[in-house]
Amino acid sequence: MKNKSLVSINDLSKDEIFRVLDLAEEFERNPIQRIMEGKVVATLFFEPSTRTSLSFESAVNKLGGRVIGFSETSTSSVSKGETLKDTILTVANYSDLIVMRHPIEGSARYASEVSPVPIVNAGDGANQHPTQTLLDLYSIRKTQGKLDNLKIVMVGDLKYGRTVHSLLMAMSQFNASFTFISPAELRMPQEYKMYLDELGLKYEEHTDLAENIKDADIVYMTRVQRERFSDPMEYEKVKNAYILRNGMLEGTKPNMRVLHPLPRVNEINTDVDESPKAYYFTQALNGVYTRMAIMALILGLKK
């Protein structure tokens, strides 16, 4: 991975994924290693994402590196004027690695083609967010002790949810089976189901949450947003149907863990937080170790 950009989870081989996860584990055991001393990481957030940018900054700081960068305050307006190419070519002069989030899809791939320093994609519109996928894989392996043969239940907005799509693609390499639980309007797109069919992997689709999580190893929750519905009435009808409550965890497997990319709004009731099966805050911490591993490998500081 040395000097290579990380744009899409599909760019990584299975071995490279394992290397990232193993190194993240090493950083979790021993987080204070000042191997990034003298390195500058630029974080360019063309749209705000506080959690992701804090997670990267924390990762760089733990390894003794420095962070420069900016974050636009509004989601809609990437203040135009300078082209992305010019911004990247300029910032590359000031940094050893660029972490970039941008609302335009494919922007990270393009940046990686013009940039003389490696790019880490921290989200390009609805397209890819590979460090999220890697931290999800890390969290799954950590809680289940393996990645193979797991039952993954995905809940909420499965139509537009970038994180669930990437996770599905990644977990399909490990013989996972899936349950998709969503309102009818936000079903998992056909192309992903066809992909699973091609691989001969099993999946079920349901609209009811409580009934269908009993055999899950992982329950992956996502937010159902009002603006995704063409009919606002439809949203009103289903908005409370995809909230996970502590009572629903009764009868689920002891090894089951609840994941969520955060921030949550109300789709996981706060009474779940006390359950030993709630894993989303630790999942966010795992993001720091995973990002430490990714940057250390790309900068060639670890092999």
Add this chain to the structure above:
Amino acid sequence: MKDKKHLSVSAIENGTVIDHIPAQNLFKVITILGLDRIPNQITFGTNLESKLLGKKAIVKIANKYFERDEINRIALVAPHAKLNIIRNYEVTEKMLVEVPNDIAGIVKCVNPKCITNDEKVTPKFKVVDKNGVSLKCHYCEKITDQEHMEYL
């Protein structure tokens, strides 16, 4: 015995005959090759019977020869097209269109939020289905299918 098609092919003295164009894509072929903007004499027939395509179209362009890259541009709409190069009423060469593995700078990405529609970036695709011809954007990873192809 010469069939009717053969006769019409022979009808130009010099130029190119493009055969086996799906009838519904005839005008796309004309646009892609820029045939609506050249002074050459052009004749075409459409909705002709074809075992392969159901209905096909055929175009004859007098005094015009195409480069390989030019011809591959129509691979997306006429993947089975066959070219006869005519010199002095004789077919001197036959060419088949090849659907390439990668395509750059011919088609627009269907995704309005794609970087190729936002900044001066040449659209690039992997051809993921050579028969129906659908294209996966190198940048945003979305699929552009036949139905939504818009030419640059």
